[in-house]
Amino acid sequence: MLVNGKQGNLISIRDRGLLYGDGVFRTMRALHGKAQHWPLHYQKLQHDCAALGLDCPDKAMLASELEHLLVQHPEGVVKLIVTRGQQGKEARGYAPPAQTAPSHIWDISTLPDYPADRQVSGIKARLCQLRLGQQPRLAGIKHLNRLENVLAAAESDDAAIAEGLLLDSAGNVIEGIRSNVFLVSHGKLITPDLSRCGVAGVQRDRVIAWAAQHHIPLQVRDVVLPELMDAEEVFVVNSLIALWPVRELEQRRWNDFPVATRIRLYLNGQDDR
């Protein structure tokens, strides 16, 4: 674990990441000593920092620290947190200090022990009761204000349910608690518009890019629940799981995942660094 370039696992109680969730983060998979899709993750980090008016740490510096960490921990989950840094001694309150020195934190942990067959046989998912609020200013950003995800995850402790799907207050399907969602409907790929809420992940971008490369029609737009339930396939993606087809969602069952399988092979097989 590294905090601002130094070994350690502690941060100031006056860090704005703790005080206000004033920061962003990335979660990556370390595989054979490499952080998968690091350039894409850094692009997202830059984008998300800019959206919050945060200075993004230098790419070369982060890459160098990451490389050192991966020598010691070649496999697992790499988490990178960037916050607006420590609240000034004089400054108090919500307004960002004029001079900010962002904090950056690396943490590596063991990859969760996901059953391997989830990628092939699919998962059981549920619909969350919590509805995401709409906040266009924070939509798409992987920021540290994640209480909605926490409350949604707390709704169920059924170990057989691998993911919860979230709707927003208007009834649109948005995402999984920790994943992005796609559907295959009338032969088209569709993924929800995330301009009012949700987190736009790296794997979502990779699927969108894959579809463009293969001239497969893909729409980014609002999706209501009946459309999801009527879809030929539904699957979720993120950087740790890659892709899980949805086999079961409430009363609905799916048995075949031909499109999801093709995309999964792409997501797993190719390293776009």
Add this chain to the structure above:
Amino acid sequence: MLVNGKQGNLISIRDRGLLYGDGVFRTMRALHGKAQHWPLHYQKLQHDCAALGLDCPDKAMLASELEHLLVQHPEGVVKLIVTRGQQGKEARGYAPPAQTAPSHIWDISTLPDYPADRQVSGIKARLCQLRLGQQPRLAGIKHLNRLENVLAAAESDDAAIAEGLLLDSAGNVIEGIRSNVFLVSHGKLITPDLSRCGVAGVQRDRVIAWAAQHHIPLQVRDVVLPELMDAEEVFVVNSLIALWPVRELEQRRWNDFPVATRIRLYLNGQDDR
């Protein structure tokens, strides 16, 4: 500064307060060695912890720690943060661990140097561009997901503007960035309903209780901007400023604050412990 009962100013980078903003806080004024309205703040803390499914730290333990802190720091701002504690070594992700050991953090700092005449002559306020999202599950709670407040505060660095007023996405007036708002309209006190967004502060409750005691009609309900602009008086309250009348808001000016003055004298003069 105390972290989980021990002197210190550091917390684990795996604390869920940092990772997800998974916690709540209180801000109190220390005056002559006493934290103003501590019992009311503890009630709010209990309420907010319960809303997040967090174990609230024991009142007697907190009171004892607070008492010790106030001996050394009899004047200033007392901040208390309670988080869901450290993420387990095995557990990862948003779901709260089955066994939680909440963290609690005390921090005392200097009272901001507010011009004294703001209480009497009123302040210049502005309307924030950011609109609060609606999330009934988090509404009213003083939780650590405060990016909306940060972005709203970042909109202006005009030192002459003492507070920004926030509307929600539906156009309702909700609160100040760091205060609750009241208006006097046709002789009635009105304060916005906070069941979809906003933070319900201790001073807001005190004003509501004062009105009940004095048989002054008070409504908690939706307020649209034209009603605020037409009001006879507008004022904001919180635990540090007590009460500031609004003298100027965009193009609107107010000159007299008879009701606000009466309430301010109550808020400042009485200690309800």
